[in-house]
Every structure is written in structure tokens, then in C-alpha cells.
Amino acid sequence: MSLIEKTVSGILPSDQTWREKAKERILDLTMPPWALGRLLDLAVDIAGMTRSLNPPLDRRTVVIMAGDHGVANAGVSPYPQAVTMLMIRNFAEIAGAGINVLARQSGAKVRIADIGVAGDLSELFKKNLVIDKHIANGTNNMLEGPAMSREQARRSIEAGIELALESSSDSDLLATGEMGIGNTTPSSAIVSVLCSIPPNLVTCRGAGLDEEGRLKKAEIVEKAIDLNKPDKNDPLDVLAKVGGFEIGAIAGFILGAASLRIPVIIDGFISTAGALVAHEISPSSADYIIASHQSVERGHQHALAKLGKKALLSLDLRLGEGSGAALAMHFVEASMRIINEMATWEKAGIVRK
Amino acid sequence: MSLIEKTVSGILPSDQTWREKAKERILDLTMPPWALGRLLDLAVDIAGMTRSLNPPLDRRTVVIMAGDHGVANAGVSPYPQAVTMLMIRNFAEIAGAGINVLARQSGAKVRIADIGVAGDLSELFKKNLVIDKHIANGTNNMLEGPAMSREQARRSIEAGIELALESSSDSDLLATGEMGIGNTTPSSAIVSVLCSIPPNLVTCRGAGLDEEGRLKKAEIVEKAIDLNKPDKNDPLDVLAKVGGFEIGAIAGFILGAASLRIPVIIDGFISTAGALVAHEISPSSADYIIASHQSVERGHQHALAKLGKKALLSLDLRLGEGSGAALAMHFVEASMRIINEMATWEKAGIVRK
Numbered sequence: 001m002s003l004i005e006k007t008v009s010g011i012l013p014s015d016q017t018w019r020e021k022a023k024e025r026i027l028d029l030t031m032p033p034w035a036l037g038r039l040l041d042l043a044v045d046i047a048g049m050t051r052s053l054n055p056p057l058d059r060r061t062v063v064i065m066a067g068d069h070g071v072a073n074a075g076v077s078p079y080p081q082a083v084t085m086l087m088i089r090n091f092a093e094i095a096g097a098g099i100n101v102l103a104r105q106s107g108a109k110v111r112i113a114d115i116g117v118a119g120d121l122s123e124l125f126k127k128n129l130v131i132d133k134h135i136a137n138g139t140n141n142m143l144e145g146p147a148m149s150r151e152q153a154r155r156s157i158e159a160g161i162e163l164a165l166e167s168s169s170d171s172d173l174l175a176t177g178e179m180g181i182g183n184t185t186p187s188s189a190i191v192s193v194l195c196s197i198p199p200n201l202v203t204c205r206g207a208g209l210d211e212e213g214r215l216k217k218a219e220i221v222e223k224a225i226d227l228n229k230p231d232k233n234d235p236l237d238v239l240a241k242v243g244g245f246e247i248g249a250i251a252g253f254i255l256g257a258a259s260l261r262i263p264v265i266i267d268g269f270i271s272t273a274g275a276l277v278a279h280e281i282s283p284s285s286a287d288y289i290i291a292s293h294q295s296v297e298r299g300h301q302h303a304l305a306k307l308g309k310k311a312l313l314s315l316d317l318r319l320g321e322g323s324g325a326a327l328a329m330h331f332v333e334a335s336m337r338i339i340n341e342m343a344t345w346e347k348a349g350i351v352r353k
Numbered sequence: 354m355s356l357i358e359k360t361v362s363g364i365l366p367s368d369q370t371w372r373e374k375a376k377e378r379i380l381d382l383t384m385p386p387w388a389l390g391r392l393l394d395l396a397v398d399i400a401g402m403t404r405s406l407n408p409p410l411d412r413r414t415v416v417i418m419a420g421d422h423g424v425a426n427a428g429v430s431p432y433p434q435a436v437t438m439l440m441i442r443n444f445a446e447i448a449g450a451g452i453n454v455l456a457r458q459s460g461a462k463v464r465i466a467d468i469g470v471a472g473d474l475s476e477l478f479k480k481n482l483v484i485d486k487h488i489a490n491g492t493n494n495m496l497e498g499p500a501m502s503r504e505q506a507r508r509s510i511e512a513g514i515e516l517a518l519e520s521s522s523d524s525d526l527l528a529t530g531e532m533g534i535g536n537t538t539p540s541s542a543i544v545s546v547l548c549s550i551p552p553n554l555v556t557c558r559g560a561g562l563d564e565e566g567r568l569k570k571a572e573i574v575e576k577a578i579d580l581n582k583p584d585k586n587d588p589l590d591v592l593a594k595v596g597g598f599e600i601g602a603i604a605g606f607i608l609g610a611a612s613l614r615i616p617v618i619i620d621g622f623i624s625t626a627g628a629l630v631a632h633e634i635s636p637s638s639a640d641y642i643i644a645s646h647q648s649v650e651r652g653h654q655h656a657l658a659k660l661g662k663k664a665l666l667s668l669d670l671r672l673g674e675g676s677g678a679a680l681a682m683h684f685v686e687a688s689m690r691i692i693n694e695m696a697t698w699e700k701a702g703i704v705r706k
Contacts, residue, residue: 030451101691313666316390348442350439
């Protein structure tokens with residue numbers, strides 16, 4: 001049995017009994033029924049994931065999966081591909097990126113994994129600043145053929161599973177981040193195919209295109225889909241033909257977390273594209289996902305709807321890196337503090353009618 | 354010069370120079386332009402309020418202003434008035450309410466002030482668990498006449514100013530909370546009058562009415578306005594005729610915070626009704642307000658729009674107490690960490706085109 005098959009076979013749906021226990025507990029707390037709204041929904045979700053009303057959540061890790069894209073130089077991003085490498089140095093050596101700052105505030109470690117960066121990071125591997133899961137120096141240009149081979153797609157998912165398994169030894173709560181210049185383009189293609197929505201309706205401005213640039217990007221997504229004809233019923237085929245290495249790793253990371261019953265917070269559009277791939281491979285994996293924020297990317301809401309998720313935050317974020325996921329950790333903590341620290345009516349000496 | 358006049362005379366608009374400095378700094382940080390969206394807008398707002406790019410924000414205080422309402426027994430709430438007193442004990446003695454839990458997570462102190470509770474809290478005053486700003490044992494029933502005298506309305510605002518001044522000695526960041534069974538009813542009346550919107554469109558289900566109860570509540574709000582004829586151009590008149598003691602104190606608290614240039618996070622619907630009163634007294638006071646969450650109360654969005662604010666969170670909260678304000682503190686901290694801790698492009702060694 002392959003690592004993917006083995007992992008998928010270990011994924012059970014969220015536990016209904018623990019969800020009910022959480023609901024009962026919440027209705028005993030000193031507030032009008034469900035007065036903390038979605039924070040309470042989240043507490044119920046987490047109880048169902050972890051089979052506990054008081055799971056450990058203090059050890060938190062954001063894993064940034066990095067990869068480059070052959071399509072990046074087709075004008076889909078205002079930034080050159082080399083920025084992927086430079087930002088990895090910013091994450092790993094300077095700790096000066098947005099995710100470093102927000103993870104620090106949330107008490108989360110940041111790990112960076114090279115899944116398929118176009119460049120040599122061996123120096124950072126040696127210093128243990130970046131994890132080596134390198135598959136290739138970026139994907140092929142999907143305007144000329146498949147982004148990667150089916151075997152590479154499988155390998156990228158396995159890399160993500162390995163990262164989840166490795167992180168589980170010191171993490172109670174996981175989050176997905178990513179870095180890869182151009183990666184909203186394959187994400188748009190994946191969402192278009194898996195949600196059956198035309199490219200123009202899921203393609204947005206990424207890191208800063210104008211409307212003309214956006215239309216060109218949507219055309220590129222459409223061309224890549226027309227050329228490669230990904231089979232929407234075969235998630236590995238979609239990932240291989242119009243995906244990216246880091247997106248496959250995100251899918252695998254979610255599968256791994258789900259198999260371990262560890263809640264996994266997804267970030268924005270690219271993470272959600274990865275989550276869609278995971279969901280196609282194992283629908284129950286979505287039970288372990290917490291959707292952190294609604295990105296400004298227009299495809300994002302379609303993708304979240306397909307997963308049956310509603311984001312906790314809507315702050316017009318479009319940074320990626322895991323930034324929204326790190327912010328959502330405050331709410332994860334809040335939801336479980338509520339269920340564990342609030343007084344019951346009985347304790348507060350208040351008799352309900 | 355009265356305390357209110359003196360306070361208002363000390364309120365200056367937000368500082369445009371510091372707002373510009375914040376924008377410049379943000380555009381130097383290693384991310385696509387404005388990629389952290391509303392978190393960056395918030396950083397600019399805070400720089401303008403505090404005249405600093407790195408203001409102290411660690412010492413945080415939520416002040417819960419409590420009052421009772423003569424209208425409470427007219428069927429506007431599923432809870433009896435006595436629950437106000439019981440919840441104050443929960444805040445002060447058990448520390449088991451939602452706000453206690455969420456403030457603890459946010460590193461905020463909780464202070465409770467009796468502005469006009471229908472009951473004797475002298476025992477808790479003596480223990481320094483509740484601050485004595487008691488004006489009366491609840492308002493009068495606004496279905497029979499004005500909720501309070503003009504002098505009492507003035508006194509409630511002064512109480513809030515005093516609470517802000519007293520809190521300023523050990524607080525860099527303030528937040529408003531409230532407790533008072535029935536207090537969405539006067540809040541609906543205030544929002545209806547000050548926003549010129551019919552009561553039915555601003556009145557919602559409060560702590561748990563059904564649609565029939567909501568319609569009855571809207572009728573009560575309409576009757577109270579028809580009977581008392583508050584002058585929408587005179588905020589003290591509106592507060593006196595259809596307001597509440599804790600709502601006046603919230604208004605004063607905001608005026609006090611604004612005069613001290615301390616950012617003040619407002620909670621939900623009731624806090625926003627108080628903010629509207631403050632805004633009518635001193636339009637510039639709104640410059641110092643951070644709107645934490647969009648409540649499920651339908652009047653809330655109208656009130657926020659009138660203040661020119663957009664809430665940071667939308668989590669279907671309807672607890673009050675300051676719970677949304679405490680949650681928003683994480684974002685206030687995040688916004689200023691971003692501006693101070695992120696690397697610039699220069700520091701990261703990345704040359705921009």
C-alpha cells in the first residue's frame with residue numbers, strides 16, 4: 001500500500017458523539033444560547049476532530065510549502081521567479097516576513113519546506129533552516145504540456161504527508177502556508193476544473209495584476225486547461241497537469257493531519273486549492289480543516305463552498321505564506337477556552353427558567 | 354467648564370502626518386502592496402490616533418458598564434432584570450463569563466462599573482470588585498416617560514469620562530463592554546433616532562426573542578420614541594429620553610479615551626449606540642474608535658456606517674460584555690507588530706524594480 005493509500009485509509013469522519021458533547025457543554029455556559037456564534041461552531045468542530053473537549057492546542061506549527069512554476073514567466077505575476085528564493089531567505093534567515101511576525105504572535109513555529117523551488121537551497125538544508133523535499137526545479141510551463149508527471153504529483157502529495165507526520169511529534173495544531181511566484185495561476189486552474197467554473201470567474205489579480213493582466217492570466221489558465229485536458233474525476237491528473245508542487249504538498253499535509261486527527265488551518269486561495277485536491281482524494285479529510293480567511297481572490301469563495309467551509313476572517317488579505325492561518329489561531333484558542341473556562345449557570349448560581 | 358465640555362475641547366482629529374508615515378513604512382515592507390489588507394488600514398488608523406508608529410499597546414483594559422432598564426419588564430428580553438446583578442457577580446467574583454475568558458486570552462484586565470444597576474452592589478464596591486458610579490436603580494420605563502432626567506444623562510456621560518481617565522493610568526488600549534438586561538431596546542431607539550431609520554429596521558432579537566417578540570420590541574421602541582419625542586440634534590436629549598445609563602457611560606468613555614488619544618475598541622450593538630452618542634457630541638471622537646465586530650443585530654450595520662466604520666470581525670456574536678472587543682485586540686496587536694517587526698525590502702536584500 002502506498003503512503004497516500006495508507007494515509008487515506010486512516011482518515012475517519014469527524015466524531016458525532018464528541019460534537020454532541022461539545023454542544024451540550026456549550027448550552028450549559030452562562031450566556032444566551034449560542035451567543036458567541038461561530039466561535040462555538042468552531043469549538044464543536046474541534047471537539048469532533050480531536051475527540052476531546054479539551055484537546056492540547058498549545059504546540060502550533062505553520063509549514064510553508066514552497067515551489068516554482070514554469071508558467072510564472074508568462075506574465076501572470078508582477079514579480080520574477082527569483083523572488084521565491086529571496087522570500088525563503090526572508091522566512092528562514094531573517095524571520096522578517098509577514099508570516100514570521102504573525103506566527104510569533106500566535107505562538108507558532110514556522111517551518112519551510114522546499115517542494116520544488118527553482119534554485120539551490122542546499123546551504124539552508126544543511127543549516128536545518130529549510131526542509132528538503134525537493135522534487136524538481138519548478139514545474140514545467142503548463143502552456144506547453146503538463147506541469148509535472150503523474151509520479152511527481154504523487155511525490156508532492158507524499159512530501160506533504162511526510163511533513164504532517166514529522167510535525168505531529170511536536171505540534172497539536174497545524175497550519176498550511178505557501179510561497180511560489182505565480183502560484184495563484186495553477187490554483188485558479190485547479191479550482192476551475194474541480195469546481196467546474198470557467199477560468200475567468202475564478203482568476204483574480206494575484207500579487208498585483210491590473211484588470212488587463214487579470215484577463216490575460218484567465219486566458220492562460222483557460223489555454224492550459226484546454227491543452228492538457230485534466231480529468232476532473234482524477235485529482236492526481238488535475239494536480240499533475242495544471243497544478244504545482246507546493247499545492248500537492250498542501251493536499252498531502254491535510255491528508256496527513258486528518259489521518260492523525262490534528263486540526264489543520266488552511267490559509268487563502270492556494271491552500272484552498274490544495275484542500276480541494278485533498279478533498280477529492282478523501283472527502284472526510286475536509287472534516288479536519290479550519291478555513292481561516294476569505295481571500296480577495298474571487299475563486300476562493302467557490303473553492304470554500306465546495307469544501308463546505310466558511311472562513312472565519314475576511315480582512316482583504318492576499319499575502320499567502322500562511323498569514324491568515326496564523327491569525328485564525330487566536331480564534332481556535334478562544335473557542336476552546338470558552339468551552340473549558342466559562343462558568344456554567346449552575347456554578348454561577350443562576351437558575352434558568 | 355463642565356467635565357464633558359472640557360473633555361470635548363481636548364479631542365483633536367486623528368493626525369494625518371502620522372497616518373502618512375505609517376503608509377510609507379508599510380509600502381517598504383516585504384509583501385505585495387497592501388497585501389495584509391485591513392490589518393494595514395488598522396495600523397494606519399492606530400498611528401494616526403497615537404501619533405506613533407510603535408505605541409505601547411500591552412496594557413489593555415475592558416470596562417464593563419452596567420445598568421438596568423425600566424423597559425426590561427415589558428417583554429423585550431427573555432431574561433428577568435435580576436440577571437444583570439447575577440452576571441455582575443459572574444464577572445467580578447467568579448470571573449467565569451465570556452468576557453473574562455476572552456480578556457484573559459487577550460491579556461486584558463476586566464473592570465466592572467455600576468452606572469445604574471437596579472440593586473445594591475455595595476458589598477462588591479467595598480471589595481473593589483465593582484466600581485461605584487451608581488446613578489439610579491435602573492432607568493424609568495421609557496414607555497411611560499423619559500428614561501432619565503437630562504442631569505442623569507449628563508452624569509452617565511461624566512461617569513464614562515471618569516472611567517477612561519482612571520483607566521488611563523494603567524492602560525494603553527481600552528475597550529467598551531456592557532451588561533444590562535433589555536439594553537438592546539434603548540440601543541435600537543438611539544440608533545433609530547440618530548440614524549433616522551424606522552424602529553422595525555434597527556430592532557433585532559437581542560438575547561433570544563422569536564420573530565413575534567422582535568416585532569413587539571420594535572413596536573415598543575416606536576412607542577417610546579413617539580411618546581418622548583427625542584430631538585435628534587441634541588444627543589443628551591436622545592440619551593435621556595430613550596437611552597440607558599451604561600450607554601451614556603460608553604459614550605463618555607469614548608470621549609475620554611479620544612481626549613487622551615488612547616485607541617478604544619467598541620464591542621457590538623450597544624457599544625455602537627454609545628459611540629453614536631459620542632460622535633454626535635464630538636465627531637472627531639470617532640477617529641479613536643476601532644470597530645471590533647459586526648453583530649447579528651440588524652441595526653448595527655447602520656450605526657457603524659454612520660460612524661464611518663467597518664467592523665474587523667463578523668462571527669455572528671451577540672453576547673455583548675465586550676467579548677468582540679477582546680477578540681479584536683489580537684488584530685490590534687498584529688497590525689502594530691506587522692509595521693514594526695516585518696523586514697523591509699532593503700533589509701531582506703531584495704531590489705524592487
